[in-house]
Amino acid sequence: MPVRARPLSPHVGIYRWQIGNTLSILHRFTGIFLALGFVALCYWLVALAGDSPAYATAARLFASPVGWLALLAWTFAFFYHLLNGIRHLFWDAGYGFERDARRTSAWLAVAGAFLLTLGVWGLLWHFGRL
Protein backbone atom coordinates (compact mmCIF):
# COMPACT_ATOMS: atom_id res chain seq x y z
CA MET A 1 0.00 0.00 0.00
CA PRO A 2 1.57 3.34 -1.05
CA VAL A 3 2.16 5.71 1.81
CA ARG A 4 1.09 9.18 0.75
CA ALA A 5 2.86 12.21 2.19
CA ARG A 6 0.63 13.54 4.91
CA PRO A 7 -0.28 17.22 4.78
CA LEU A 8 1.86 19.23 7.16
CA SER A 9 0.78 22.23 9.15
CA PRO A 10 2.20 25.40 7.57
CA HIS A 11 5.43 26.44 9.21
CA VAL A 12 5.39 29.39 11.62
CA GLY A 13 7.50 31.38 9.21
CA ILE A 14 4.70 31.93 6.69
CA TYR A 15 2.31 33.55 9.15
CA ARG A 16 1.94 37.31 9.39
CA TRP A 17 3.03 38.57 12.80
CA GLN A 18 -0.04 39.82 14.69
CA ILE A 19 -1.43 40.62 18.12
CA GLY A 20 -2.84 37.13 18.74
CA ASN A 21 0.38 35.18 18.33
CA THR A 22 2.41 37.92 20.06
CA LEU A 23 0.26 37.67 23.17
CA SER A 24 0.31 33.88 23.06
CA ILE A 25 4.12 33.94 23.11
CA LEU A 26 4.09 36.63 25.79
CA HIS A 27 1.81 34.43 27.92
CA ARG A 28 4.40 31.67 27.83
CA PHE A 29 7.32 34.02 28.50
CA THR A 30 5.57 35.68 31.42
CA GLY A 31 4.70 32.20 32.72
CA ILE A 32 8.36 31.15 32.74
CA PHE A 33 9.36 34.47 34.28
CA LEU A 34 6.69 34.12 36.97
CA ALA A 35 7.97 30.62 37.78
CA LEU A 36 11.30 32.31 38.56
CA GLY A 37 9.38 34.87 40.60
CA PHE A 38 7.86 32.00 42.56
CA VAL A 39 11.37 30.88 43.51
CA ALA A 40 12.17 34.45 44.61
CA LEU A 41 8.95 34.58 46.66
CA CYS A 42 9.86 31.30 48.37
CA TYR A 43 13.33 32.62 49.10
CA TRP A 44 11.71 35.68 50.70
CA LEU A 45 9.49 33.42 52.87
CA VAL A 46 12.42 31.23 53.94
CA ALA A 47 14.46 34.33 54.82
CA LEU A 48 11.49 35.70 56.78
CA ALA A 49 11.32 32.45 58.78
CA GLY A 50 15.02 32.79 59.57
CA ASP A 51 16.64 35.37 61.83
CA SER A 52 16.62 39.08 61.22
CA PRO A 53 20.09 39.27 59.53
CA ALA A 54 18.94 36.61 57.02
CA TYR A 55 15.90 38.74 56.25
CA ALA A 56 18.03 41.86 55.97
CA THR A 57 20.13 40.13 53.29
CA ALA A 58 17.00 39.22 51.32
CA ALA A 59 15.54 42.72 51.75
CA ARG A 60 18.81 44.27 50.53
CA LEU A 61 18.76 41.99 47.48
CA PHE A 62 15.19 42.94 46.59
CA ALA A 63 15.93 46.64 47.19
CA SER A 64 18.97 46.63 44.87
CA PRO A 65 18.56 48.17 41.37
CA VAL A 66 18.33 44.71 39.80
CA GLY A 67 15.88 43.71 42.55
CA TRP A 68 13.62 46.69 41.86
CA LEU A 69 13.73 46.05 38.13
CA ALA A 70 12.86 42.39 38.65
CA LEU A 71 9.98 43.28 40.99
CA LEU A 72 8.65 45.79 38.45
CA ALA A 73 8.88 43.20 35.67
CA TRP A 74 7.26 40.56 37.90
CA THR A 75 4.38 42.95 38.62
CA PHE A 76 3.75 43.45 34.90
CA ALA A 77 4.22 39.73 34.13
CA PHE A 78 1.77 38.85 36.91
CA PHE A 79 -0.98 41.22 35.78
CA TYR A 80 -0.50 40.33 32.12
CA HIS A 81 -0.55 36.56 32.80
CA LEU A 82 -3.61 37.06 35.04
CA LEU A 83 -5.61 39.08 32.48
CA ASN A 84 -4.59 36.96 29.50
CA GLY A 85 -5.31 33.87 31.60
CA ILE A 86 -8.84 35.13 32.20
CA ARG A 87 -9.09 35.64 28.42
CA HIS A 88 -8.10 31.98 27.98
CA LEU A 89 -10.69 30.88 30.55
CA PHE A 90 -13.42 32.70 28.58
CA TRP A 91 -12.28 30.92 25.41
CA ASP A 92 -12.33 27.61 27.28
CA ALA A 93 -15.94 28.35 28.20
CA GLY A 94 -16.68 29.04 24.53
CA TYR A 95 -16.88 32.84 24.53
CA GLY A 96 -14.97 35.56 22.71
CA PHE A 97 -13.76 33.68 19.64
CA GLU A 98 -14.97 36.25 17.08
CA ARG A 99 -12.26 38.35 15.47
CA ASP A 100 -13.34 41.63 17.02
CA ALA A 101 -13.81 40.12 20.49
CA ARG A 102 -10.41 38.44 20.22
CA ARG A 103 -8.64 41.67 19.27
CA THR A 104 -10.49 43.82 21.78
CA SER A 105 -9.75 41.44 24.65
CA ALA A 106 -6.12 41.23 23.51
CA TRP A 107 -5.61 44.98 23.75
CA LEU A 108 -7.60 45.10 26.99
CA ALA A 109 -5.24 42.53 28.53
CA VAL A 110 -2.17 44.53 27.48
CA ALA A 111 -3.60 47.90 28.51
CA GLY A 112 -4.93 46.44 31.78
CA ALA A 113 -1.55 44.95 32.63
CA PHE A 114 0.18 48.30 32.07
CA LEU A 115 -2.46 50.21 34.05
CA LEU A 116 -2.47 47.79 37.00
CA THR A 117 1.35 47.76 37.10
CA LEU A 118 1.32 51.55 37.06
CA GLY A 119 -1.41 51.55 39.73
CA VAL A 120 0.46 49.24 42.11
CA TRP A 121 3.74 51.11 41.77
CA GLY A 122 1.88 54.41 41.95
CA LEU A 123 0.33 53.30 45.25
CA LEU A 124 3.77 52.25 46.55
CA TRP A 125 5.12 55.65 45.60
CA HIS A 126 2.08 57.41 47.06
CA PHE A 127 2.53 55.67 50.41
CA GLY A 128 6.22 56.52 50.40
CA ARG A 129 7.32 52.91 50.09
CA LEU A 130 9.77 53.41 47.23
Add this chain to the structure above:
Amino acid sequence: MSLRSPLGRARGLGSAKAGTAHWWGQRVSAIALIPLCLWFVFSLLLLPNLEYDTARAWLHWPVSGFLAILLVAVVAHHSYLGTSVIVEDYVHDEGYKLLGLLSLKFLHVLVAGAAIFAILRIAFGN
Protein backbone atom coordinates in the same frame (compact mmCIF):
# COMPACT_ATOMS: atom_id res chain seq x y z
CA MET B 1 5.65 -3.93 4.33
CA SER B 2 2.85 -4.45 6.73
CA LEU B 3 -0.48 -5.87 5.70
CA ARG B 4 -2.25 -3.81 8.32
CA SER B 5 -4.26 -0.85 7.13
CA PRO B 6 -3.25 2.69 8.23
CA LEU B 7 -6.35 2.78 10.43
CA GLY B 8 -5.40 -0.50 12.08
CA ARG B 9 -1.92 0.82 12.83
CA ALA B 10 -3.23 4.07 14.23
CA ARG B 11 -5.75 2.40 16.53
CA GLY B 12 -4.52 2.12 20.06
CA LEU B 13 -1.69 4.54 19.32
CA GLY B 14 -3.71 7.57 20.27
CA SER B 15 -3.23 9.78 23.25
CA ALA B 16 -2.16 8.45 26.63
CA LYS B 17 -5.65 9.49 27.82
CA ALA B 18 -4.04 11.66 30.49
CA GLY B 19 -4.29 14.99 28.65
CA THR B 20 -7.68 15.93 30.06
CA ALA B 21 -6.53 15.75 33.67
CA HIS B 22 -3.52 17.95 32.87
CA TRP B 23 -5.62 20.47 30.94
CA TRP B 24 -8.31 20.52 33.63
CA GLY B 25 -5.78 20.85 36.46
CA GLN B 26 -4.24 23.86 34.74
CA ARG B 27 -7.66 25.58 34.54
CA VAL B 28 -8.77 24.68 38.07
CA SER B 29 -5.50 25.97 39.54
CA ALA B 30 -5.77 29.09 37.35
CA ILE B 31 -9.22 29.87 38.71
CA ALA B 32 -8.06 29.25 42.30
CA LEU B 33 -5.07 31.54 41.75
CA ILE B 34 -7.15 34.56 40.72
CA PRO B 35 -8.40 35.34 44.27
CA LEU B 36 -5.29 33.92 46.00
CA CYS B 37 -2.82 36.04 44.03
CA LEU B 38 -4.93 39.19 44.29
CA TRP B 39 -5.22 38.63 48.06
CA PHE B 40 -1.43 38.26 48.30
CA VAL B 41 -0.55 41.31 46.19
CA PHE B 42 -3.03 43.61 47.93
CA SER B 43 -2.17 42.30 51.43
CA LEU B 44 1.47 43.17 50.85
CA LEU B 45 0.46 46.57 49.48
CA LEU B 46 -1.71 47.30 52.52
CA LEU B 47 0.96 46.41 55.08
CA PRO B 48 2.46 49.58 56.57
CA ASN B 49 5.93 48.32 55.59
CA LEU B 50 7.78 45.08 54.86
CA GLU B 51 10.09 45.16 57.88
CA TYR B 52 11.01 41.85 59.54
CA ASP B 53 8.54 42.20 62.45
CA THR B 54 5.66 43.53 60.33
CA ALA B 55 5.90 40.78 57.74
CA ARG B 56 6.21 38.07 60.40
CA ALA B 57 3.26 39.40 62.39
CA TRP B 58 1.20 39.34 59.19
CA LEU B 59 2.03 35.65 58.47
CA HIS B 60 1.63 34.78 62.15
CA TRP B 61 -2.04 35.66 61.83
CA PRO B 62 -3.84 32.32 61.06
CA VAL B 63 -5.84 33.55 58.07
CA SER B 64 -2.79 34.93 56.23
CA GLY B 65 -0.64 31.93 57.14
CA PHE B 66 -3.29 29.54 55.85
CA LEU B 67 -3.90 31.48 52.63
CA ALA B 68 -0.14 31.83 52.05
CA ILE B 69 0.26 28.04 52.28
CA LEU B 70 -2.59 27.55 49.80
CA LEU B 71 -1.03 30.15 47.50
CA VAL B 72 2.39 28.46 47.52
CA ALA B 73 0.88 24.99 46.94
CA VAL B 74 -1.41 26.07 44.09
CA VAL B 75 1.25 28.25 42.41
CA ALA B 76 3.67 25.32 42.55
CA HIS B 77 1.08 23.03 40.93
CA HIS B 78 0.13 25.58 38.24
CA SER B 79 3.77 26.41 37.56
CA TYR B 80 4.75 22.75 37.25
CA LEU B 81 1.90 22.06 34.83
CA GLY B 82 2.82 25.12 32.73
CA THR B 83 6.58 24.62 32.62
CA SER B 84 6.27 20.88 31.95
CA VAL B 85 4.20 21.62 28.82
CA ILE B 86 7.05 23.84 27.60
CA VAL B 87 9.55 21.01 28.13
CA GLU B 88 7.22 18.58 26.32
CA ASP B 89 6.81 21.05 23.44
CA TYR B 90 10.47 21.82 22.81
CA VAL B 91 12.55 18.93 24.16
CA HIS B 92 12.14 16.07 21.71
CA ASP B 93 14.88 13.76 22.94
CA GLU B 94 13.20 11.23 25.26
CA GLY B 95 16.10 11.17 27.73
CA TYR B 96 16.42 14.93 28.06
CA LYS B 97 12.65 15.31 28.21
CA LEU B 98 12.44 12.86 31.11
CA LEU B 99 15.37 14.60 32.81
CA GLY B 100 13.71 17.99 32.30
CA LEU B 101 10.33 16.85 33.62
CA LEU B 102 11.90 15.13 36.63
CA SER B 103 14.04 18.19 37.44
CA LEU B 104 11.01 20.47 37.17
CA LYS B 105 8.97 18.26 39.47
CA PHE B 106 11.73 17.94 42.06
CA LEU B 107 12.49 21.68 41.98
CA HIS B 108 8.84 22.63 42.39
CA VAL B 109 8.30 20.25 45.31
CA LEU B 110 11.57 21.36 46.91
CA VAL B 111 10.89 25.09 46.61
CA ALA B 112 7.23 24.83 47.61
CA GLY B 113 8.06 22.49 50.49
CA ALA B 114 10.67 24.90 51.84
CA ALA B 115 8.26 27.84 51.56
CA ILE B 116 5.40 26.00 53.28
CA PHE B 117 7.74 24.88 56.05
CA ALA B 118 8.87 28.50 56.42
CA ILE B 119 5.26 29.73 56.70
CA LEU B 120 4.51 27.05 59.32
CA ARG B 121 7.59 28.09 61.32
CA ILE B 122 6.34 31.69 61.34
CA ALA B 123 2.73 30.69 62.02
CA PHE B 124 3.55 28.41 64.95
CA GLY B 125 6.61 30.31 66.18
CA ASN B 126 6.29 33.15 68.64
